[in-house]
Amino acid sequence: MAKVTILGATGNVGIFAAHTISEIPYVSDMLLVGRPGRENFLAGCCRDLSDSFAARGTDIRLSYSTDLADTKDSDIIICTAGVPRQPGQDRNDLAFENAKLVAATAETIGRSSPDAILLLVTNPVDVTTAVALKYSGFQPRHVFGLGTHLDSMRLKSLIARYFRVHVSEVHTRIIGEHGDSMVPLWSATTIGGIRINNLPTFSGLPAQEMIDTVRTSGEAIIRDKGATVYGPGEAIATLVKTILGNENRILT
The missing domain is CATH 3.90.110.10 (Lactate dehydrogenase/glycoside hydrolase, family 4, C-terminal)
Incomplete structure (x- = not known):
């Protein structure tokens, strides 16, 4: 059974991804990570999700944190954190700010969870995936982007x-x-x-x-x-299930 961590869990995509991932039978623990100052929101998300787990009959240990060190021992870490895209913006308009954030995050993850698989969702995802690979120190087979x-x-x-x-x-x-x-x-x-x-x-x-x-x-x-939520959330869950289930699928 696996521990899945979601970075940027206070955002729309992150919290919906948590809900969709909770349906995957290989997941036993889930950690929601947000930025400092958002503890109350994260606590509320955990309570809300726990209610949905009870209704569905899902038994997942759910917790939250604002400290990246708590990602320790994660099997999969999903990065949805970053500056969100606004109306009229191209994904590449986010490159500079989000690349800086992902670089710092990847360095910390590389130390705290060196055996984890890192899945990038943060836009522009092709750029942030390359940045995460460089700064995490992970092998290429441990860093994925949501891609196309x-x-x-x-x-x-x-x-x-x-x-x-x-x-x-x-x-x-x-x-x-x-x-x-x-x-x-x-x-x-x-x-x-x-x-x-x-x-x-x-x-x-x-x-x-x-x-x-x-x-x-x-x-x-x-x-x-205002935001894309359900499509990315379901796509994330598909990748997580494919990885944890060792399904040998080709996803593009």
Whole structure:
């Protein structure tokens, strides 16, 4: 059984990720970490989550802290901490401030939990993942970024809606940057095991429009409701379950 730590647990993504991760059967302990001064909020989150655990029948030891030293002995540490993206901002606008925060955090984690797996969610995630790898001192196989996994799920949803099939029948991948230069792998996209470009209706697929929608999805959600929460939270839980369950899945 595993101890999972969430950094930035006072943010929307962090606290929802805690809720989704609690459904993973391999998790026995969960630590919510926030910045000093947010102890009351963290305590409230723990009480609220504990109520949901009781309703669901989940038995997880839940605690909170504002001290990174308490991440000791974590199996997975998820970093959602950082300056949030505001309406009109590009992810790369956050690079300088969030890279500084992640560098300092990774150095501490490298000392307190040298055997942990570090999962980066903080934007721009491709930059912060590279920074975390450098400053943690971890081996590359112990540092992951959420990457384009959420983008792949967004494209999967659009394809399923277009072809009017259940989303589980669609398999697709986006690779590259979690940003404007992302690349969809149409040649690797299938519906019900059939390559999408072999389907009669493929010629009418608004492929560029779909990719543009995926690229701007985060910006649109932030503009409409202030933050992306549920998509990232579920994507984080998928990665955590895949790692802890040693599922040997390929996620992009």
